[in-house]
Amino acid sequence: MKVDLDTLETEQRNSRTMEIDTLSTLEMVRLINREDQAVIDAIERATPQIAAAIDAIVLRLQKGGRLIYVGAGTSGRLGVLDASECLPTFGVGEESVLALIAGGDRALRHPVEAAEDQEDAAIADLAAVALSGNDILCAIASSGRTPYALSALQYAKHLGAATISLASVSESKIGKIADYPIEVIVGAEVITGSTRMKAGSAQKMVLNMLSTGTMVKLGKVYQNLMVDLRATNQKLIERARQMVVMATGIDYDKASQLLEAADYHVKSAIVMALLAVDYQRATQLLAAHQGVVRAVLAEADLT
Incomplete structure (x- = not known):
């Protein structure tokens, strides 16, 4: 079965990088850096949607719910990274913020590419952490169409949980389902389709905003100091x-x-x-x- 990718911004060829394999190392690095500058502008355009998502997360956490990140591949790893930093930084553990990655913990260190297509696994993973209508789920997928993320969103909606989507394409499938869609359009990648690059950088920055903004509004920060950190070393x-x-x-x-x-x-x-x-x-x-x-x-x- 053909997977329709040719209309996605993240899958287009970048005309500015088509000669990258002929450049010197310094020229290559400068080219990648120039391309990365587009990430900041793309996030700026999405700031109203990011702010709305933060406010929604705060409301759920104040009522005892949880923020649950869900994703596959790079998207899933970035969700796990952001969630795992909340405990040492803000004193908030998995009782409030957690992350699920398609393929489980093995997928953090090894490619488990087929896992992103496993729709039933998303439901099983969410059931295992007892997702409920009190929670808010954030589905992360650069393409906006990853089956694992889509299935997670649909299941969350069925249970009455609030939902956020984070994609790097316009009119994304996950964005059409989520209550709070965020689409950060970074354009074609330096290496065609390699969404661990600009799309991944954008995801990391947006996740930083979601978790940090939430924790600031929950009083985990005084002035600009992380006053709820766990002093464990x-x-x-x-x-x-x-x-x-x-x-x-x-x-x-x-x-x-x-x-x-x-x-x-x-x-x-x-x-x-x-x-x-x-x-x-x-x-x-x-x-x-x-x-x-x-x-x-x-x-x-x-x-």
Whole structure:
């Protein structure tokens, strides 16, 4: 059966790169870099749709739902990458953000190309994580037509979950199904059809926006500091100390003492420093304000 790809922007030949195999290494690198600059402009055009998707994610997570990324190949790997970074960066684990890739964990390190066609597997994978109408699913597919992603979207809609799509083509199949379609049109790839390049870069940047924007609105960031990070290694412990110093103006030794007293919970240490309260009171104040540091300080008239 013929798969109709000839109308997709991502499958067109790029007239600017047809002589790439004749270029010097430096010329080749500069050409790829010039092409990548189109990614920024393409994302700018999609910012209203990205913002709408962020607001939808926030509403679902505030009500106890989850953000679930779904994709195959590069798209799936990027979803897994973004989801896995939410725990160390924002203190948010799979209870709130997770990702599924066609072919399972093996597909993270090895090509499992046939997995993208397995529509039933998408349903089984989502059933295994107990997808419900409380959740919001983000289907990622450069072509906008990957069967695994399409099936996941349809199943999510059937259950009443909210849905986002992220594609690199216009009028995408997944975009016609999703509640919040995002289409970032980066044009023809440097190497024809190699969507790990511009399309993949665009996906990574949009996923950064989705997760970061969501966590900012959920109060996981104070000023521009990741105050809900999990300090699980020496680098992150040191980062936590520096954040308390930057947020409060206290000295390094005092910040270290407060962090230790707060079990290395940065938010609590900041509130302890700025309001001169103990750890128990800091946690009470944060709980009363949904964990938002700025709201705690506003009530104390310190913003």
